[in-house]
Amino acid sequence: xxxxxxxxxxxxxxAGLAFLHLPIVLIFLYAFTTEERSFAFPPPxxxxxxxxxxxxRSDIWPPLILSLQVALFSTLIALILGTLISAAMAGAKFWGxxxxxxxxxxxxxxxxxxxxxxxxxxxxxxxLDFSWITIVLGHATFCIVIVYNNAVxxxxxxxxxxLEASADLGANAFQTFRxxxxxxxxxxxLAGGMLAxxxxxxxxxxxxxxxxxxxxxxxxxxxxxxxxxxxxxxxxTNVVAIVVFATTFLPILAAYYLTRDTAQAAVAxx
Amino acid sequence: MSPAIFxxxxxxxxxxxxFWRHPKLLxxxxxxxxxxxxxxxxxxxxAALLVQSFYSFDDFSGLVVPExxxxxxxxxxxxxxxxxxxxxxxxxxxxxxxxxxxxxxVAYYAARYARGRWKAVFYLGVMLPLWSSYLVKVYxxxxxxAKEGIVTWAASATHTDWLLNAALALPFxxxxxxxxxxxGTFIVFCYVWLPYMILPMQAAIERVPLGxLEASSDLGANARQTFWxxxxxxxxxxxxxxxxxxxxxxxGDYIIPQIIGTSASFIGMAVYQLQGTAGNVPLAAAxxxxxxxxxxxxxxxxxxxxxxxxx
Amino acid sequence: MPQTPAVTFSAVTRxxxxxxxxxxxxxxxxxxxFFAMLGPSGSGKTTCLRLISGFExxxxxxxxxxxxxxxxxxxxxxxxxTVFQDYAxxxxxxxxxxxxxxxxxxxxxxxxxxxxxxxxxxxxKLADYGARKPAQLSGGQRQRVALARAxxxxxxxxxxxxxxxxxxxxxxxxxxxELKALQRRLGLTFxxxxxxQGEALSMADSLxxxxxxxxxxxxxxxxxxxxxxxxxxxxxxxxxxxLPPALTQALGGPAQxxxxxxxxxxxxxSGPISGVVQSHRYLGTGTRISLTLHGTDLAAFLPxxxxxxxxxxxxxxxxxxxxxxxxxxxP
Numbered sequence: 001x002x003x004x005x006x007x008x009x010x011x012x013x014x015a016g017l018a019f020l021h022l023p024i025v026l027i028f029l030y031a032f033t034t035e036e037r038s039f040a041f042p043p044p045x046x047x048x049x050x051x052x053x054x055x056x057r058s059d060i061w062p063p064l065i066l067s068l069q070v071a072l073f074s075t076l077i078a079l080i081l082g083t084l085i086s087a088a089m090a091g092a093k094f095w096g097x098x099x100x101x102x103x104x105x106x107x108x109x110x111x112x113x114x115x116x117x118x119x120x121x122x123x124x125x126x127x128l129d130f131s132w133i134t135i136v137l138g139h140a141t142f143c144i145v146i147v148y149n150n151a152v153x154x155x156x157x158x159x160x161x162x163l164e165a166s167a168d169l170g171a172n173a174f175q176t177f178r179x180x181x182x183x184x185x186x187x188x189x190l191a192g193g194m195l196a197x198x199x200x201x202x203x204x205x206x207x208x209x210x211x212x213x214x215x216x217x218x219x220x221x222x223x224x225x226x227x228x229x230x231x232x233x234x235x236x237t238n239v240v241a242i243v244v245f246a247t248t249f250l251p252i253l254a255a256y257y258l259t260r261d262t263a264q265a266a267v268a269x270x
Numbered sequence: 271m272s273p274a275i276f277x278x279x280x281x282x283x284x285x286x287x288x289f290w291r292h293p294k295l296l297x298x299x300x301x302x303x304x305x306x307x308x309x310x311x312x313x314x315x316x317a318a319l320l321v322q323s324f325y326s327f328d329d330f331s332g333l334v335v336p337e338x339x340x341x342x343x344x345x346x347x348x349x350x351x352x353x354x355x356x357x358x359x360x361x362x363x364x365x366x367x368x369x370x371x372x373x374x375x376v377a378y379y380a381a382r383y384a385r386g387r388w389k390a391v392f393y394l395g396v397m398l399p400l401w402s403s404y405l406v407k408v409y410x411x412x413x414x415x416a417k418e419g420i421v422t423w424a425a426s427a428t429h430t431d432w433l434l435n436a437a438l439a440l441p442f443x444x445x446x447x448x449x450x451x452x453x454g455t456f457i458v459f460c461y462v463w464l465p466y467m468i469l470p471m472q473a474a475i476e477r478v479p480l481g482x483l484e485a486s487s488d489l490g491a492n493a494r495q496t497f498w499x500x501x502x503x504x505x506x507x508x509x510x511x512x513x514x515x516x517x518x519x520x521x522g523d524y525i526i527p528q529i530i531g532t533s534a535s536f537i538g539m540a541v542y543q544l545q546g547t548a549g550n551v552p553l554a555a556a557x558x559x560x561x562x563x564x565x566x567x568x569x570x571x572x573x574x575x576x577x578x579x580x581x
Numbered sequence: 582m583p584q585t586p587a588v589t590f591s592a593v594t595r596x597x598x599x600x601x602x603x604x605x606x607x608x609x610x611x612x613x614x615f616f617a618m619l620g621p622s623g624s625g626k627t628t629c630l631r632l633i634s635g636f637e638x639x640x641x642x643x644x645x646x647x648x649x650x651x652x653x654x655x656x657x658x659x660x661x662x663t664v665f666q667d668y669a670x671x672x673x674x675x676x677x678x679x680x681x682x683x684x685x686x687x688x689x690x691x692x693x694x695x696x697x698x699x700x701x702x703x704x705x706k707l708a709d710y711g712a713r714k715p716a717q718l719s720g721g722q723r724q725r726v727a728l729a730r731a732x733x734x735x736x737x738x739x740x741x742x743x744x745x746x747x748x749x750x751x752x753x754x755x756x757x758x759e760l761k762a763l764q765r766r767l768g769l770t771f772x773x774x775x776x777x778q779g780e781a782l783s784m785a786d787s788l789x790x791x792x793x794x795x796x797x798x799x800x801x802x803x804x805x806x807x808x809x810x811x812x813x814x815x816x817x818x819x820x821x822x823x824l825p826p827a828l829t830q831a832l833g834g835p836a837q838x839x840x841x842x843x844x845x846x847x848x849x850x851s852g853p854i855s856g857v858v859q860s861h862r863y864l865g866t867g868t869r870i871s872l873t874l875h876g877t878d879l880a881a882f883l884p885x886x887x888x889x890x891x892x893x894x895x896x897x898x899x900x901x902x903x904x905x906x907x908x909x910x911x912p
Contacts, residue, residue: 009379010379012375013376013378013379013392016376017395020395020396020461020465021398023407023461024402024410081303081307084304088297088301091297100301107308109514109518109565109569110518110562111519111522111538111561113522113537113538113541113542114316114319114522117319117545118315118318121545122311122319141307141311144307158672162671164663165670167286167635167655167657168661168662169686169730169731170658170683170687171686172282172283172285173282173296174285175282179682184672202403205522205523221403225525228405229528229529241403241410245402245406248402249402256397273660274646274648274651274661275646275649275654275660283657286657290655
């Protein structure tokens with residue numbers, strides 16, 4: 001078993017990784033191009049004017065704020081429901097346990113179009129109007145599994161007996177939840193919440209089905225989609241892309257640092 | 271003399287006793303809200319979808335006819351619709367295979383050889399593109415694959431335009447430019463789903479105990495034999511887990527083919543267009559049922575192959 | 582004035598599906614005793630411990646703690662504390678907060694409970710470790726924290742679930758002495774579960790041997806060792822020669838199963854046992870030789886200093902008649 005990888009393997013791995021990141025770098029580059037109408041490479045000139053233009057445009061802020069709002073509410077709901085499910089799974093085995101974990105994964109395992117059209121068909125039946133609330137309904141559903149996965153991974157690492165130890169020492173169920181379960185689960189839940197936030201902020205496929213037609217339920221990704229199909233000022237779209245990237249990058253990084261010890265422990269166990 | 275039993279003085283204490291005597295009660299309380307949500311909203315809407323697929327659509331009045339019929343499913347067998355289904359399936363297959371091949375060296379290196387700081391680099395290096403904006407990535411490729419974009423520039427700079435033109439001249443998959451050909455669509459799909467393939471693969475390879483590889487070489491196998499007979503079979507569940515994502519995501523995507531590719535339709539686009547302005551929800555539902563069936567079958571097979579432990 | 586026993590089991594049964602983990606167990610543990618529950622894994626001893634602490638509920642029968650029926654009492658209301666097998670220390674709390682936890686949830690004020698925790702840490706010889714986290718401690722230290730955490734609550738009964746299993750030999754022996762001294766000093770009732778018969782014999786005042794959910798025998802260590810009731814006990818507690826009825830008869834006893842400890846056999850010029858030495862093993866404290874008689878393998882333990890017969894040589898062994906102990910198994 002060679003201790004160091006062969007040159008070929010290193011090159012292939014590095015190339016794969018570069019392939020992943022190159023396009024994003026290009027986006028950043030194109031936010032500074034002076035050419036407004038095409039994607040010519042190399043860009044004819046560089047300027048930072050588009051950031052100011054984007055700031056001033058009136059059609060960008062409402063979608064941004066709506067996306068933040070939707071992401072916040074979806075994350076909150078996903079946190080509550082995801083925590084409840086993982087708490088239930090943490091205990092003893094029960095009938096239907098496997099089916100439940102399948103049910104939780106299903107919203108993300110089935111293609112987004114399916115979830116989207118299913119919800120779109122259901123909303124009128126629930127006598128609701130399409131609005132940001134229906135968007136939240138969709139987002140929260142597939143964000144549950146994100147929180148759940150993080151919580152379950154952390155629960156697996158905890159000594160099973162600490163909950164029993166707490167009861168043994170005289171704590172009732174609520175005290176055990178507050179003094180033992182929550183502190184140990186906290187960072188995992190936070191990480192799950194951050195990832196859910198990022199996922200919701202960026203989601204577009206299900207959103208197109210569950211949003212209304214008005215401008216009031218246009219999230220930022222939907223705005224971007226419109227711009228991609230009918231572009232106005234292309235570099236402005238790039239600027240927005242950078243904003244979206246930053247808004248999702250930071251929670252991901254935070255989630256990584258919050259659960260780094262869990263990941264390392266999982267690797268160290270081998 | 272301290273007592274052998276304490277009295278339950280608070281409501282919390284009494285409730286705990288109730289939960290201890292009836293553990294299913296606590297379980298029920300914990301699961302009620304999530305089950306209500308997932309059951310009613312998610313499963314309920316899926317059921318509604320299924321029901322819709324058995325209705326039919328009257329082209330003249332533009333209304334849905336809520337009577338049970340199989341004619342909508344029969345419409346799926348029309349040549350135009352069949353080609354949509356086939357096109358999507360073939361693309362999903364091709365993308366899955368290609369991503370598996372590209373992902374493997376990255377996953378293998380990250381699992382076996384990356385240590386310390388490099389492990390973090392690889393982890394973040396895969397996670398960040400995974401979670402960074404889907405639309406941003408698609409948009410990036412529109413720039414890259416455009417006729418005046420970086421690929422054309424790079425091809426002429428390295429005098430490999432003949433390669434690019436040959437690829438574009440390929441029958442069926444080629445086109446006027448990369449951004450308006452199946453080749454382009456294929457490339458973008460591979461790119462966007464690559465992290466979904468890398469992560470489960472990496473996890474599965476990491477789970478192959480080092481001791482087994484050492485035992486293999488101890489018994490006389492060289493590196494290549496060890497790879498094919500020990501590492502690969504044990505890492506297979508991870509490969510299958512990754513393929514669940516790439517297959518499922520490709521089956522349902524309607525945005526990438528719209529932005530990069532020919533104007534030909536894929537299942538996702540068909541669903542979107544049919545239920546949109548046309549209002550032909552039954553046919554859209556029927557189309558949507560196909561990925562559901564395929565994925566359920568795929569998931570059952572994958573679970574048998576042990577892929578769920580790798581997820 | 583008869584004391585109320587600390588723990589009583591009356592015909593307690595616990596099923597797990599079709600398996601009877603605990604099958605009609607009757608048990609009495611006296612107050613202030615150091616009681617051991619011994620048996621192989623799966624014999625029901627741990628389940629019995631969990632029945633006392635409340636983490637399992639009996640399907641049939643009753644459990645009394647100091648005379649009070651605890652069938653309807655949840656774990657947090659029983660004045661019983663457990664030292665868990667993997668210690669189950671709270672990773673997010675300091676050692677001091679871990680020890681003070683039981684006092685905290687019962688509402689004791691901060692200054693008072695921390696003082697008591699400090700005193701308890703001092704008792705288990707970890708006085709300066711209060712500020713550390715469990716992850717920074719060694720296995721033996723964690724075990725002592727778990728002990729302190731349980732004892733600070735002054736429980737009526739302390740339960741220990743295989744407390745010394747994870748420790749290495751030297752540490753284990755040192756802890757055995759410490760536990761015993763602690764128990765005597767505090768006067769509490771200790772019940773501990775182990776699969777190590779040497780540990781049970783050396784620490785317990787009385788012990789119960791478990792076999793497949795039932796108690797095979799209860800008694801003092803000496804009783805159990807010298808007068809095992811069944812083949813299982815004779816074989817599990819210490820090593821013993823198990824003589825089938827025919828062999829027992831050949832050696833002068835009735836047609837019954839019997840047990841004969843290896844150390845009870847001595848070399849002699851004449852005696853009932855005669856055979857060819859098949860192997861011998863040097864153990865430091867003596868040598869163990871084995872030979873076959875009437876188709877049964879017999880082992881004899883010759884203390885250091887006695888002559889060791891060579892392999893293949895013929896030997897004669899004898900024993901005191903009272904060393905041949907009849908067992909209760911059916912022939």
